[in-house]
Every structure is written in C-alpha cells, then in structure tokens.
Amino acid sequence: xxxxxxxxxxxxxxxxxxxxxxxxxxxxxxxxxxxxxxxxxxxxxxxxxxxxxxxxxxxxxxxxxxxxxxxxxxxxxxxxxxxxxxxxxxxxxxxxxxxxxxxxxxxxxxxxxxxxxxxxxxxxxxxxxxxxxxxxxxxxxxxxxxxxxxxxxxxxxxxxxxxxxxxxxxxxxxxxxxxxxxxxxxxxxxxxxxxxxxxxxxxxxxxxxxxxxxxxxxxxxxxxxxxxxxxxxxxxxxxxxxxxxxxxxxxxxxxxxxxxxxxxxxxxxxxxxxxxxxxxxxxxxxxxxxxxxxxxxxxxxxxxxxxxxxxxxxxxxxxxxxxxxxxxxxxxxxxxxxxxxxxxxxxxxxxxxxxxxxxxxxxxxxxxxxxxxxxxxxxxxxxxxxxxxxxxxxxxxxxxxxxxxxxxxxxxxxxxxxxxxxxxxxxxxxxxxxxxxxxxxxxxxxxxxxxxxxxxxxxxxxxxxxxxxxxxxxxxxxxxxxxxxxxxxxxxxxxxxxxxxxxxxxxxxxxxxxxxxxxxxxxxxxxxxxxxxxxxxxxxxxxxxxxxxxxxxxxxxxxxxxxxxxxxxxxxxxxxxxxxxxxxxxxxxxxxxxxxx
Amino acid sequence: xxxxxxxxxxxxxxxxxxxxxxxxxxxxxxxxxxxxxxxxxxxxxxxxxxxxxxxxxxxxxxxxxxxxxxxxxxxxxxxxxxxxxxxxxxxxxxxxxxxxxxxxxxxxxxxxxxxxxxxxxxxxxxxxxxxxxxxxxxxxxxxxxxxxxxxxxxxxxxxxxxxxxxxxxxxxxxxxxxxxxxxxxxxxxxxxxxxxxxxxxxxxxxxxxxxxxxxxxxxxxxxxxxxxxxxxxxxxxxxxxxxxxxxxxxxxxxxxxxxxxxxxxxxxxxxxxxxxxxxxxxxxxxxxxxxxxxxxxxxxxxxxxxxxxxxxxxxxxxxxxxxxxxxxxxxxxxxxxxxxxxxxxxxxxxxxxxxxxxxxxx
Numbered sequence: 001x002x003x004x005x006x007x008x009x010x011x012x013x014x015x016x017x018x019x020x021x022x023x024x025x026x027x028x029x030x031x032x033x034x035x036x037x038x039x040x041x042x043x044x045x046x047x048x049x050x051x052x053x054x055x056x057x058x059x060x061x062x063x064x065x066x067x068x069x070x071x072x073x074x075x076x077x078x079x080x081x082x083x084x085x086x087x088x089x090x091x092x093x094x095x096x097x098x099x100x101x102x103x104x105x106x107x108x109x110x111x112x113x114x115x116x117x118x119x120x121x122x123x124x125x126x127x128x129x130x131x132x133x134x135x136x137x138x139x140x141x142x143x144x145x146x147x148x149x150x151x152x153x154x155x156x157x158x159x160x161x162x163x164x165x166x167x168x169x170x171x172x173x174x175x176x177x178x179x180x181x182x183x184x185x186x187x188x189x190x191x192x193x194x195x196x197x198x199x200x201x202x203x204x205x206x207x208x209x210x211x212x213x214x215x216x217x218x219x220x221x222x223x224x225x226x227x228x229x230x231x232x233x234x235x236x237x238x239x240x241x242x243x244x245x246x247x248x249x250x251x252x253x254x255x256x257x258x259x260x261x262x263x264x265x266x267x268x269x270x271x272x273x274x275x276x277x278x279x280x281x282x283x284x285x286x287x288x289x290x291x292x293x294x295x296x297x298x299x300x301x302x303x304x305x306x307x308x309x310x311x312x313x314x315x316x317x318x319x320x321x322x323x324x325x326x327x328x329x330x331x332x333x334x335x336x337x338x339x340x341x342x343x344x345x346x347x348x349x350x351x352x353x354x355x356x357x358x359x360x361x362x363x364x365x366x367x368x369x370x371x372x373x374x375x376x377x378x379x380x381x382x383x384x385x386x387x388x389x390x391x392x393x394x395x396x397x398x399x400x401x402x403x404x405x406x407x408x409x410x411x412x413x414x415x416x417x418x419x420x421x422x423x424x425x426x427x428x429x430x431x432x433x434x435x436x437x438x439x440x441x442x443x444x445x446x447x448x449x450x451x452x453x454x455x456x457x458x459x460x461x462x463x464x465x466x467x468x469x470x471x472x473x474x475x476x477x478x479x480x481x482x483x484x485x486x487x488x489x490x491x492x493x494x495x496x497x498x499x500x501x502x503x504x505x506x507x508x509x510x511x512x513x514x515x516x517x518x519x520x521x522x523x524x525x526x527x528x529x530x531x532x533x534x535x536x537x538x539x540x541x542x543x544x545x546x547x548x549x550x551x552x553x554x555x556x557x558x559x560x561x562x563x564x565x566x567x568x569x570x571x572x573x574x575x576x577x578x579x580x581x582x583x584x585x586x587x588x589x590x591x592x593x594x595x596x597x
Numbered sequence: 598x599x600x601x602x603x604x605x606x607x608x609x610x611x612x613x614x615x616x617x618x619x620x621x622x623x624x625x626x627x628x629x630x631x632x633x634x635x636x637x638x639x640x641x642x643x644x645x646x647x648x649x650x651x652x653x654x655x656x657x658x659x660x661x662x663x664x665x666x667x668x669x670x671x672x673x674x675x676x677x678x679x680x681x682x683x684x685x686x687x688x689x690x691x692x693x694x695x696x697x698x699x700x701x702x703x704x705x706x707x708x709x710x711x712x713x714x715x716x717x718x719x720x721x722x723x724x725x726x727x728x729x730x731x732x733x734x735x736x737x738x739x740x741x742x743x744x745x746x747x748x749x750x751x752x753x754x755x756x757x758x759x760x761x762x763x764x765x766x767x768x769x770x771x772x773x774x775x776x777x778x779x780x781x782x783x784x785x786x787x788x789x790x791x792x793x794x795x796x797x798x799x800x801x802x803x804x805x806x807x808x809x810x811x812x813x814x815x816x817x818x819x820x821x822x823x824x825x826x827x828x829x830x831x832x833x834x835x836x837x838x839x840x841x842x843x844x845x846x847x848x849x850x851x852x853x854x855x856x857x858x859x860x861x862x863x864x865x866x867x868x869x870x871x872x873x874x875x876x877x878x879x880x881x882x883x884x885x886x887x888x889x890x891x892x893x894x895x896x897x898x899x900x901x902x903x904x905x906x907x908x909x910x911x912x913x914x915x916x917x918x919x920x921x922x923x924x925x926x927x928x929x930x931x932x933x934x935x936x937x938x939x940x941x942x943x944x945x946x947x948x949x950x951x952x953x954x955x956x957x958x959x
Contacts (some may be wrong), residue, residue, distance in 0.1 A: 020695040024688040027660045029732060050731035052722075053657050054770030055763060063904040069892060070900070073763040074791060076661020113604035120667075129691045168679070177648055182701050184692030213668045217881045224884035225877040226668070227661040227792055228894075232847060237889035241853040249834070249855030249886060258881070371770075373725050385724050397729075403683050409606050429674035485847035567694055578659045 006543050007298065008218070008408070009553050013044040017388055020563045021050070025125040026079045028577025032550060032570065033389060036410055037561055044390040045545075045552035047536050049398035051576050052352070052371065059526040061556070063492075064518050066092045067526065068231045069126045071514065074528065076553075076580045079227040080113050080219065081507040082514070082579075083529070088313075090233045090516040093501025099483040101233035101476055103310035105222050108259075108469040109229065110505070112218040115266050115464035117508040118412070118455050119274055121214070121574045123208035125450065129568040130281050131193060134186040136168055139195035147196050152276040156207065165203050168377065185562045192284045201281065204273050215266050220468070221255050235485030240477060260470050267463045278456040282438055282449055289440050292448025292569035294551030299406045300325050300414035300535070303336060304511065305506035306465065315422075319465065320506060323418045324403055336403070338502045338513055341365070344529060347400040350391065350538040359541045361402055364527040365500065396538040398580045400546065401529050410534045411418040411508025411573060413454040415446065430457040448551070451572040492521035495555035499571040507531050509574050532580035535573045548573065601935070637805040648680070649806055650713040652704050652744055656737045657730050657764050657773050658719025662755040663689045665792035669799040669819055670879040677799055681806060682955060684712075688811040699733050702942035706747045714805070716757045717741065721779055722771035729771040738779060746781045752786050753777065753803065756894060759787035759818070766900035777818060791894035794875050797823045817897070819869070827882075828865035828891050834858065845928035852888060862906035863890030870895040 003012040013035045021031035027052040035044035059070055071082035084106060112522055118353050141163035148157035154282035216226040222238050223229020230237050241250035306321030307313055315321050323333035337343055345361030362368055376393025389395045419427025503514045510531030517524040538548030557565050601673025665673040678684050686701050705713055722729035745751055752777040756762035766774040777785040788801055801820055804812050812820035838857040868891050872883040884891050893899040
C-alpha cells in the first residue's frame with residue numbers, strides 16, 4: 001500500500017514513520033505506528049494488539065457455571081463485566097430466570113464499576129495527557145483556591161491546602177526521583193492549562209486515587225472482594241437477611257448503610273470534582289473538538305445495559321438503550337440482534353489468525369481461531385525484533401469485528417449517541433449542557449474531546465443510578481422480597497443435551513458479547529467479542545480501518561518524538577488490550593498450530 | 598541537590614511532624630503484627646533510607662493486581678508511590694510512553710545496579726518465540742530477563758506471576774510460565790492471589806524497605822506472615838463447619854444464617870491466604886463473608902482442580918498447626934522453592950553492603 005481511500009479517509013504511508021510501543025496508561029499491551037507528512041500531520045495509522053492469552057480455548061470442556069470466573073480474569077480493570085456477561089450467556093442458554101433482587105444487585109454492582117472505572121480512567125490514565133504536573137509548581141496557591149472555588153463547592157479548596165500539596169510536589173520533583181512522572185512530556189507546547197489549573201488537577205489526581213478505594217466497597221459487600229468479586233449463575237451469591245438469626249454475614253441493615261453512604265459520597269465526588277474538572281480542562285482544549293473523531297460521526301454501536309426489569313433484555317427494560325447508528329444518521333437507530341449470523345462477524349485478514357477463507361467474516365457462534373503469527377514482507381526488523389510492521393499483511397492479535405460489514409465505535413460516546421438518537425432526556429440533556437457550557441456545536445461530540453466528555457457524563461449518570469438501584473433494592477426488600485438466587489436449574493442433570501446462548505453487556509469501554517455453546521453439560525465453545533476488539537480493530541478484507549486508526553488520521557503532531565497527541569486520542573477510548581486480544585475455536589484443533597518449543 | 602531523599606525527609610518536608618512520623622511508624626509496626634518496640638527500628642530505617650526504585654513490568658495478565666494495589670488503605674497507594682518507593686516504571690500509570698518509557702528501564706538498571714526491586718505482574722508466554730506478548734517490538738520475556746539481571750530481588754505479584762494463573766490453565770496455549778521458572782538466579786517472592794489483597798501487597802513492599810530484608814518465605818516462595826495459614830483456619834464460619842451446619846442450596850435458610858459453604862464447593866480448607874483475617878477492601882468483607890465459597894485463587898493450578906462448586910475432598914489436615922510446608926507442592930517444587938528462599942536471604946544480605954548510588958549515583 002502507498003495510498004488509498006476508505007470510509008471517507010485518505011491513507012498514505014509514504015511519510016515519516018513514528019512508532020509508539022508500549023502505549024502506556026492503558027490496560028494491556030498496545031502498539032501504534034503512524035506516518036507523518038511534511039507538516040507533521042498523521043496520514044496513516046496502524047493499531048496493533050500485542051498480546052494473546054487463549055482464554056476461550058481454555059474454557060472448552062469446563063463447567064458453564066464456572067465460566068464467569070475464567071472470563072472475569074480477562075480483565076481486572078473492568079472487573080465483573082465479563083463475569084456478568086458470562087452468567088447472562090449461561091442463563092440465556094439454559095433459560096434461567098433470576099430473582100428481581102439479583103437483577104437489582106447486579107445493576108448496582110455494574111453501575112459501581114462504571115463510576116469507579118471512569119473516574120480512575122479520567123484522573124489516572126488520561127489526565128496526564130492534558131495536565132502538566134511540573135507546571136503546577138509555578139502555580140499561586142491562592143489563585144488556585146480562587147479557581148477551584150469558582151467552579152465547585154468541593155470543600156478541599158483552601159489556599160493552605162493547595163500550598164501544602166504544592167510543597168509536597170516540589171520536594172518530590174526536587175528529589176530527582178520522579179517515579180511514574182519520569183520522562184513525561186512536561187513543558188510540551190501542546191499543554192495548555194495555566195499552572196493553577198494544573199495544580200488543582202494534581203490535587204484531584206491524588207484525591208481520586210484515595211477515593212476510588214471507597215467506591216469499590218459496594219462490590220465487596222455483595223461480591224466479597226474487589227477486584228474480581230463473586231457472581232453466580234441464577235442470581236447473586238449474597239443472601240438477604242434483615243430480621244433473623246445470623247443476619248450478620250448476609251445483607252443486613254449495617255451492610256445497606258455502608259452501601260448507601262458510599263453511594264452518596266460517590267455522587268458528591270463525581271458531581272463536585274470530576275465534572276467541574278472535566279469542564280474546566282475542556283475549556284482550554286476546545287481544539288480537540290476538531291480531532292480524533294474517527295468513525296464516531298459515522299458508525300456507533302451499543303448493545304444496551306441495565307435491565308430495569310429482571311430477565312427483560314429488550315429496549316423496553318434497558319435503561320441504557322441498544323442500537324446501531326450507521327452513516328452518521330442520528331434520525332434512525334437500527335436494531336441489533338446478536339444471534340443473527342449476518343450482523344456481528346469477525347475478520348482475520350490482517351490479524352494473526354487463519355481462516356479457511358479470509359475474505360469472509362465469521363459469526364461468533366461459528367468463530368474460529370487458529371493463531372498464525374506471520375509478518376508481511378515489508379516488515380522492518382525480525383520476528384522477535386519488530387521495528388516497523390507491514391500493515392499490508394497481518395499485523396495484530398486483535399480480530400476485526402464488523403456489524404453488517406461496518407467498523408463500529410463502541411463506548412460511552414457511542415452509548416450517549418444511541419441514547420441521544422433515541423431521544424431519551426437523561427442522555428440528551430447532559431450532552432446539550434456540556435455543548436452549551438463550552439459553546440460548541442453538536443458536531444464537537446465526534447472528537448477526542450467528545451469521547452472524554454461523554455465518559456464523564458456517564459460517570460455521573462452511573463453514580464446517580466447507583467442510588468436509584470439502592471432505593472429500588474430497599475423498596476423490594478420492604479415489599480417482602482428477599483430471594484437472591486434461582487436454583488431450579490443449578491444441577492446439570494436439569495439441562496438439555498445441547499444449548500446455546502448469548503450474553504451481552506455494556507462494559508465501561510463499550511459493547512461486550514459472549515457467545516456460548518453447551519454440550520453434555522460442558523462448554524463446547526465460547527467466544528467473546530469485546531469493546532477494544534471493536535475500537536482497536538485492524539483492517540478487514542476490504543481494507544476498512546477501525547476506530548483507533550481512523551481517529552488518529554489528520555491530527556497534527558507538534559513534536560514527532562513526543563507522541564502526546566497520539567496518546568490523547570487513544571486514551572480517549574480507554575483501551576483495554578487484555579480484553580481485546582482473545583482467541584477461540586470451537587473446533588479444538590487449533591492447538592496443533594501452536595509451535596511448542 | 599541529593600540524588601535521593603529518605604522517606605523521613607519526604608514526610609518532614611510535607612509538614613509532617615516528628616511526632617506524627619513516629620506515630621506512622623508505630624501504626625506500620627502494628628499493621629505488620631510486630632512488637633511495639635519495633636517502631637523505633639522502622640523509624641531508623643525510614644530516616645536513613647533513600648527511596649528504592651521499583652520497576653513494575655506487565656506480561657500476560659489482566660491488571661487486577663495493579664487495581665488491587667491502588668486499593669491499599671494502609672499505607673495509601675498515593676503515599677507508597679510518592680514517599681515510600683520510586684515507582685520509575687509501570688506502564689499502567691506512567692506518564693511516558695514508547696521509547697521514552699523503555700529508556701527508563703536501562704537508566705534505572707545502570708544507576709541503581711543491584712539496588713532496585715523488580716515487580717512483575719503477569720507472566721511471559723514462551724510459545725511462538727515469546728511473541729504472544731510483545732513489548733517494544735520484542736518478546737516480553739526478553740524485557741523480563743533484562744530487567745531482572747541487575748535487580749536486588751523480584752516480587753511476583755499475583756497468581757499469574759507466581760503460578761501462571763488463568764492463561765496457564767489447561768491446555769496453556771501460549772505456554773504462559775511463572776516468573777520463578779524464568780528468573781532462577783534472583784530471589785523471587787511469590788505474592789499469589791487473583792489478585793492478592795491490597796494491604797498484603799503494600800505490606801510486602803513496606804517490610805522489605807523497612808527491614809532491608811526479604812520476608813520469611815515458605816517452600817513455595819510465599820511470605821509466611823500472610824500465606825502461613827488456610828482461609829479455613831481463621832474463617833468466622835468455622836464453628837458451623839465443626840458443628841456440621843452447612844449451606845445446601847444457594848439462598849436457602851442456612852445461607853441466610855451464614856452457615857459453612859463447604860458443601861457449595863468452598864476451597865477455604867485447602868487455600869493458604871489471609872482473606873479471612875486481613876479481609877478485603879479495608880476489612881469490608883471477603884468471599885465467604887458475602888456468601889460465595891472461596892475459589893482458592895492463591896493456590897497453584899487452582900483453575901484445574903475441578904469445578905469451583907465441587908466439594909473439596911482432599912483436605913489433608915484440619916488443625917491450624919498445619920502449614921504450607923506440610924501440605925501441597927511436588928517434591929521438586931518444594932526443594933526448588935526452598936533453595937530460592939535461602940538464596941533470597943543471602944542475596945539481600947549481600948545487597949545490603951552496597952549503598953544505593955555507590956555504583957553510579959550522581
């Protein structure tokens with residue numbers, strides 16, 4: 001390839017090649033290569049997942065009731081998402097109905113994850129793209145206090161507070177041991193915040209690091225630990241016992257009090273710290289409403305999440321709606337059917353896997369994964385020392401999923417766009433509020449800034465929904481419902497000889513699906529198509545690029561050797577590579593192709 | 598400007614008084630289960646020691662160990678990173694990326710030769726020339742070996758690094774391999790669990806920095822202070838086990854009364870970990886406390902011991918006097934781990950003779 005056009009983008013790999021590997025502040029291992037033209041504008045982008053674990057091969061032959069624990073270990077950052085998706089897949093396959101309380105508790109645990117994950121992403125994975133830590137040393141603590149108090153009523157905002165923090169930071173920097181801030185791009189011309197905003201953001205970086213510990217305790221109450229709480233096919237493992245002997249050790253009044261206290265503090269932190277910070281930082285980076293949009297203005301996909309009624313996974317019940325938007329037409333939301341073989345398909349033309357016919361995609365029920373680590377003839381370097389990849393050949397451990405042939409963006413922005421297109425006020429109004437405050441048009445949503453803003457809005461949405469689910473749980477218990485598990489089909493003897501099911505969820509990073517086949521009470525095949533498989537997708541048989549690649553195109557880069565702009569846009573997706581680089585084969589023969597040394 | 602700053606200096610510079618500093622040392626001693634007199638030793642160590650560089654690498658893993666680490670309540674992750682250690686490389690949180698990130702590894706290894714800690718989350722896959730996990734265009738296993746070469750000691754975080762964990766479950770398609778099988782000439786401290794408890798992780802680090810030695814390890818390379826007893830030995834539901842009061846079905850009356858989960862597949866009787874004592878997330882709960890059996894996630898090969906809901910049938914001993922040295926582990930593994938444990942102590946003793954900066958501090 002030298003130059004070609006796809007999906008409205010022009011790609012040209014003739015310019016200077018810049019490699020970023022590892023891409024840091026993400027989950028897992030990601031490599032990106034770009035070509036810059038003479039004006040340092042990105043004209044070609046190559047996104048490569050650089051890890052492969054083989055979990056779905058490992059699942060074959062196991063007890064379906066155990067699958068949640070295995071798949072949960074796909075990712076410890078979005079912990080619980082895969083477990084939830086897995087128990088839903090098994091329940092779908094075996095037609096198991098869960099009690100209302102179990103549904104509410106699952107929703108509460110999942111909303112907890114959203115609040116936690118988005119907060120940690122913004123402050124600890126994304127903030128350093130916008131915040132110059134070293135510049136904070138130049139801030140006037142008093143002016144920082146004035147700034148902080150002008151945007152929020154958050155009480156930790158006195159001049160003394162910021163002065164003390166600045167002193168700590170100063171000693172830290174002067175020690176010469178910069179720890180995780182070593183070799184950052186401090187002083188880079190693309191950093192635009194004044195020193196006071198930087199100091200405020202550093203303070204909140206540390207406060208958020210302290211506070212995130214609290215949020216997850218909601219999962220600990222119901223699931224016993226975090227990361228990786230416990231789940232159960234047929235319901236949730238924690239029983240409810242308000243009144244009787246042995247109440248200590250089940251969900252009781254003390255546990256509920258602990259949960260509601262955390263929820264209220266979470267709402268306060270998100271609304272008084274995260275959202276004001278997001279708006280303040282965004283006001284200095286409005287340029288980023290022009291770049292990084294990629295496919296967001298064309299194709300987005302959401303499977304939907306948070307069933308308000310137990311066992312009803314239709315849009316009538318889902319608080320976060322399902323749907324696909326194609327060709328940028330927000331007036332029409334398409335139905336999504338995960339069991340339709342024509343809708344979700346995965347391609348491997350440019351992935352390190354082999355299909356009998358790589359011109360075609362395969363639906364996850366018929367998925368195939370045969371590892372095939374080969375490099376193209378234009379690769380620079382060797383097999384174990386890759387300097388530049390050849391994107392004309394296979395170049396990633398990520399497959400290329402497509403919906404009706406389209407590459408789709410998933411995640412908070414996709415969900416807000418689907419919610420917006422459905423005309424649902426709780427998605428439409430916050431978006432309009434942000435656009436109004438920043439004085440930006442609707443098209444500004446399709447950008448790095450839009451993606452980052454949508455995540456913040458969703459964090460607030462989730463925090464408030466935590467309270468909604470808590471209130472609902474209390475009302476349910478008050479009405480006399482205490483059941484948390486349905487064990488009618490717990491024993492495998494009650495299962496049909498063969499069954500298949502799909503579980504879906506909206507992980508914090510986007511649409512997640514598990515496709516499961518059960519045969520003779522064991523897993524016959526298991527296939528996951530995860531958010532970063534969609535977003536980090538390599539090219540497909542038709543040369544169509546995925547969201548990461550598309551979003552990097554046409555972005556100007558200030559300094560080619562300091563990839564700050566690339567990090568900004570990639571981080572706006574919150575990549576999760578352990579999730580995306582999966583594998584599967586229902587056939588079971590693929591192992592013969594793995595070289596054993 | 599001094600190249601390094603002691604923990605005490607950092608705390609004083611933050612406006613922390615001598616009195617508060619001593620209080621911190623007492624709390625640290627208490628949280629480690631040490632006699633009150635040990636607070637003075639901690640204080641002395643904190644006053645004189647520079648921050649030890651830690652290089653935290655990621656192989657095949659799910660990042661749950663990092664997530665657990667930042668949940669630590671005492672010490673707070675913030676204080677560990679800003680004041681206790683110098684976390685110079687950790688691709689999950691570090692500001693730098695690409696070659697600026699990779700350059701740090703070489704710089705630290707040269708400047709602090711023999712005096713930095715290598716922390717590993719995840720493990721290297723050895724199939725396909727190691728290319729199932731690529732960092733900087735090369736196999737992760739190369740990075741691991743390179744950084745281990747000049748490390749003082751290696752901490753294997755979690756079950757991935759300690760045993761292989763989920764990607765090494767049968768049939769282990771990538772040949773995911775525990776760290777101690779690849780790094781054989783350095784002390785390796787296994788801190789298993791999927792993930793390990795946050796305060797166990799930070800305590801292992803704090804112990805090494807405070808006492809300038811490795812914690813005492815069992816034959817499987819685990820710190821005895823946290824992995825010396827089974828979940829079952831200290832489980833608050835143990836009286837129900839002894840009384841024969843069991844949960845028979847999920848959400849039955851016995852479940853609501855908090856009876857023993859043994860019949861629901863609980864692996865507490867065969868799992869060495871601190872969950873039933875230290876508990877999770879600031880003591881809020883632990884799996885059994887929230888109604889689900891223990892999965893045994895800190896045990897080697899726990900994925901391949903049948904369903905998580907199969908009843909444990911191989912409880913060898915019931916007394917709490919039993920320990921990991923008496924139960925579990927193949928003969929070869931036991932001998933190997935014992936050698937590693939001894940090597941560890943010796944290596945650290947040697948390392949203590951060399952002050953940081955001696956080999957090239959500026």
